[in-house]
Amino acid sequence: MTDIMTSGSYGEVIEPATLKIERVLPGPIERVWDYLTKSDLRRQWLASGDMAKKAGSEFELTWRNDELTNPPGQRPEGFGEQHTAVCQLLEYDPPHILSYTFGKHGEVTFTLTPKGNEVLLTLVHRRMPDPGIMAMVGPGWHAHLDVLVAKMRGLKTVPFWDSWVKLKAEYAKRLPI
Numbered sequence: 708m709t710d711i712m713t714s715g716s717y718g719e720v721i722e723p724a725t726l727k728i729e730r731v732l733p734g735p736i737e738r739v740w741d742y743l744t745k746s747d748l749r750r751q752w753l754a755s756g757d758m759a760k761k762a763g764s765e766f767e768l769t770w771r772n773d774e775l776t777n778p779p780g781q782r783p784e785g786f787g788e789q790h791t792a793v794c795q796l797l798e799y800d801p802p803h804i805l806s807y808t809f810g811k812h813g814e815v816t817f818t819l820t821p822k823g824n825e826v827l828l829t830l831v832h833r834r835m836p837d838p839g840i841m842a843m844v845g846p847g848w849h850a851h852l853d854v855l856v857a858k859m860r861g862l863k864t865v866p867f868w869d870s871w872v873k874l875k876a877e878y879a880k881r882l883p884i
Contacts, residue, residue, distance in 0.1 A: 795807060838883075
């Protein structure tokens with residue numbers, strides 16, 4: 708297996724308080740959709756939580772980042788073993804568009820576009836309330852998406868927290884924060 712760390716392109720600010728990140732994943736598109744919407748698959752790369760399929764519905768996401776990779780790496784000071792956020796589903800259009808509030812930290816939209824045997828995942832995180840949120844969310848999405856790519860491609864990941872710490876320093880240089 709090949710190691711993967713910060714393998715994807717970096718997120719970019721596409722308008723104020725808005726970050727966009729893209730990844731290419733192995734298809735079919737329905738498989739990628741399942742990794743976004745099914746709790747048992749989503750918890751492997753992001754957060755667990757059952758998601759309703761109707762716009763306006765609330766649901767909880769629970770992050771347990773220590774469980775994403777083995778070993779997890781050194782958890783930075785200030786982070787607990789888990790974190791939960793209440794989200795609201797904004798758009799649910801299988802298997803192309805998924806959008807929801809990200810707790811109190813803006814809105815996230817995933818768009819899936821078939822590209823032959825692969826799928827282009829475009830993540831746009833909008834309406835981040837302050838630059839400090841972007842400083843955390845940019846490396847967070849990058850590290851989580853790297854885990855998703857590794858899981859879907861059968862690649863070995865490096866410790867999640869080590870990746871996040873390295874990415875946080877890199878995003879601090881790249882983002883207008």
